[in-house]
Amino acid sequence: MPPPTMTAIIVSYNASPELRRCLRSAATSRGVSLKIVVVDNASTDDNVNMIRDEFPQVDLIVNMTNRGFAAAVNQGLTRATGNIVLLNPDLELEPDTLTALEAALKRHPHVGIVGPALKYPDGSLQPSVKKFPRWIDLLLILTKLPNLWPGLARSYNGLDVDYKREQVVDQVMGSCFMIRQSCLDDVGKFDEGFYIWFEEVDFCKRARDRGWSTLFTPSARARHSRGASFRQLPARRRQRILRRSVVHYCRKHFGWLVTWLLLPGLFVSWLSALMIDAFRLAKPQRAKNF
Numbered sequence: 001m002p003p004p005t006m007t008a009i010i011v012s013y014n015a016s017p018e019l020r021r022c023l024r025s026a027a028t029s030r031g032v033s034l035k036i037v038v039v040d041n042a043s044t045d046d047n048v049n050m051i052r053d054e055f056p057q058v059d060l061i062v063n064m065t066n067r068g069f070a071a072a073v074n075q076g077l078t079r080a081t082g083n084i085v086l087l088n089p090d091l092e093l094e095p096d097t098l099t100a101l102e103a104a105l106k107r108h109p110h111v112g113i114v115g116p117a118l119k120y121p122d123g124s125l126q127p128s129v130k131k132f133p134r135w136i137d138l139l140l141i142l143t144k145l146p147n148l149w150p151g152l153a154r155s156y157n158g159l160d161v162d163y164k165r166e167q168v169v170d171q172v173m174g175s176c177f178m179i180r181q182s183c184l185d186d187v188g189k190f191d192e193g194f195y196i197w198f199e200e201v202d203f204c205k206r207a208r209d210r211g212w213s214t215l216f217t218p219s220a221r222a223r224h225s226r227g228a229s230f231r232q233l234p235a236r237r238r239q240r241i242l243r244r245s246v247v248h249y250c251r252k253h254f255g256w257l258v259t260w261l262l263l264p265g266l267f268v269s270w271l272s273a274l275m276i277d278a279f280r281l282a283k284p285q286r287a288k289n290f
Contacts, residue, residue, distance in 0.1 A: 004035035005083070006098065009076035011069050012089040013041040016050050018225060019089040023055050026087065031099035035059065037079045039072040068195035077189055084184060086200075088175040090225035100220035101178040104166070112183025112212030113204055115172025116220035117163055126224055128173035129158040129216050132205055135258045138246050142265030166217045170208070174200030176222045183212050193252075197245040205253060239269045 008026055012019050019038070026036055037059045040048050051060050059079050063072065073086060083102060087093070097116055104114045118126040133141070137156040140146050146153040154160070161169070177200055187207045190199050204214045243266055250259045 004033045004081050006032050006085065006102065007035045007037060007076075007080035007082060008085050008087050008098075009073055009080065010036070010038045010087045010089055011041060011072040011076070012038055012043065012047055013066060014043045014045045014047065015089040016043075016045045016047045019047060020050060020054065021092055022087060022089050023051070023058065025091075025093040027055075028095050029093060029098045030095045032102065034098065035079075035081055037061065037076040039063065039076050041066040041068070041072055068192070070190040070194045070196070070199040071192045073199075074189045074192065077184070083181050084179045086174060086177040086179070088224065091175050092223040093176075094221050094223075097176070097220045097222050098178075100217065101176075104215055104217045104219065105178065105180050108213070108215060110211075110213050111168070111215045112180045112187070112207045113172065113214040114178045114220075115214075115216055116176050116222050117216075117218040118173065118175065118222055118224045121223060121225055125163055126173075127158060127161070127163075128175075129161045129163075129169045130171050130201075131156045131158060132170045132201065132208075133249070135250055135254050135261060138250050139262055139265040142243065142246060142262060142269045144268070161216075163216075164218055166215065166219065168213045169216045170214065171201050171204040172214055172216055173224075175224050179203075180212075183207055183210075186210055187212070191248075191252075193248045194245050195241050197242055198249045199245075202249060202252070243269050 010019065010022060023036065026034065036057070038051055039061045040051075041063050042065050048060070048062055051058050061075050061079070077084065083105065085098060085101065101114050101116060105111055115128060118128045120126050133156050137153055140153050146157065150157065150159065187203065187210055191202050194202060207214065247259060247262065247266075250262060
């Protein structure tokens, strides 16, 4: 039997129901010879047993500690064959998603990375294309101001993107992220300095610097719940991880001098997470008093 022509890598942490749906959708993919590698980052639910019982064909890597996304992807890459597609566990493919993504790579030899159109579970469009962040965008991300006034980061957030048109872009969301094998060989593995967040942005940036393009194609579609694993973490930990990723990206692509300009945003990020967790802790107590 010939080896698979494509490998799907899924990094999972305590997302058993979502992962089951993702694996079922991957198993129904048409027109590709697919190998599936799941890297479990020390889940405490029935993730591992579910995979072993229901999907014995999956190549399973079980970590004893949560190594983060980039490191886990790199583990999966050691088992990969052919083009690679990274899938979040809360993503569901359509039967032709992978063939459409691979067809886009064949149409455009200069493209190293391609992403599909994403929909929320209710069927509405999920924005998935952004510009490479400038240092001011990184500062705004930390302050959360674009959540209140989206226009502040209009260019970075790709608010003007026409999602009906296939186009070369700076970056596509890492929830469904196909990489040409020769691009990966050229660019190298994911930077493990990112625990989670900005690792796919960094990869797209490094690919661009090596002469590869990133493509968005609406001919491929998938459904994405977004953040099933990461929502389980307290706000303080989520923001701590975000701060480290933002600082690492800024230092790597803009230098330490510019990184110091992020200090006000780092303080706002820390303070807002502290307030969110305090509010969540107080909420049950207030409920009991009524």
